Amino acid sequence: QKEVEQDPGPLSVPEGAIVSLNCTYSNSAFQYFMWYRQYSRKGPELLMYTYSSGNKEDGRFTAQVDKSSKYISLFIRDSQPSDSATYLCAMSARGNNRLAFGKGNQVVVIP
Amino acid sequence: DSGVTQTPKHLITATGQRVTLRCSPRSGDLSVYWYQQSLDQGLQFLIQYYNGEERAKGNILERFSAQQFPDLHSELNLSSLELGDSALYFCASTRGQGAPLNTEAFFGQGTRLTVV
Numbered sequence: 001q002k003e004v005e006q007d008p009g010p011l012s013v014p015e016g017a018i019v020s021l022n023c024t025y026s027n028s029a030f031q032y033f034m035w036y037r038q039y040s041r042k043g044p045e046l047l048m049y050t051y052s053s054g055n056k057e058d059g060r061f062t063a064q065v066d067k068s069s070k071y072i073s074l075f076i077r078d079s080q081p082s083d084s085a086t087y088l089c090a091m092s093a094r095g096n097n098r099l100a101f102g103k104g105n106q107v108v109v110i111p
Numbered sequence: 112d113s114g115v116t117q118t119p120k121h122l123i124t125a126t127g128q129r130v131t132l133r134c135s136p137r138s139g140d141l142s143v144y145w146y147q148q149s150l151d152q153g154l155q156f157l158i159q160y161y162n163g164e165e166r167a168k169g170n171i172l173e174r175f176s177a178q179q180f181p182d183l184h185s186e187l188n189l190s191s192l193e194l195g196d197s198a199l200y201f202c203a204s205t206r207g208q209g210a211p212l213n214t215e216a217f218f219g220q221g222t223r224l225t226v227v
Contacts, residue, residue, distance in 0.1 A: 008153070032210045043113060043201055043218030044154070051211065088154060092210035097167035098144070099216065103153035 003027050006089055006102025015111050019076040023089035023102045026070065030091040030100075033065050035074045038086045038104065047087070048074065079109045114138065117202050117219035125227055129190040132222045134202030136183055142166075142208045143185040144216065145177055148199040160185055161208045192226045199223050 006023040013019055021035075031052055036044035048063040050056045050072075056063045064073040072091075076083055088104040114137035124130055136143050145157040147170075156169035160179035171177075174192075179185040189196060203216040 006153075032214050034214055041220070043115070043203070043220050044216075045113065045218065046215045049214050092214065094211070095209040097142075097159050097161075097208050097213065098156045098169060099213065100156070101146075101154040 004091060004100045004102045008103040008105060010106040012108045012110060013079055015081060015109055017079050019079050019107055021087050021105050022073045024071050025091055029093035031094050032092045033072050034090040035063055036088045036090055044088055081109045081111050084109050113217040115202060115204050115217050115219035117222050119222060121223050123225045124192060126192055128192050132187040132200050134185045134219060136204030137217050140204035140206055142205045143179055144203045145187050146201040148201060166208060194226050197224055197226045
């Protein structure tokens, strides 16, 4: 079993729809959970960061962490064509030097 | 612009050859990470340096090596290249090391390596 699982299947949604992305993980030591966004031909950039369980909201973006289920989610409300990108989840344990990434979900928002 | 500079942007080379990828971290960042990104494997952590010292190793092949210099720039050396080494190679930098200090990593634009 991979440490971080993210179904890489592409997702196409109409503009204004809610986008729902998720990752599961196996390492119970993970406490820091991140979502990175990667535009085509660019490097990933940090979108959201959550510590431990709970929800975090930033504008149209909401990140949720359920440590008991080892499951994290990212929701994008009122999706825009500019949200078209690949979204990668990433996780780390306290004091650990590496980030473990999921494979990424390609999202296409159709105008 | 993340502030992380990677050169070259593209590299095409033949099997068996050796190449060097270069990374200049964001000003003030002491930690540099190297990642390999391919369609089937996603973003794989290779190696991390902090202030000139190797601090963490991931799925880095023995044919690959890296170092971080006193001016904090880093180089990733790939030798005896194989077709399967074709991928995007990213460098990222952070101020500190160890979560939570490394949760916001700033990535360069990557070097696209094609081995023919």
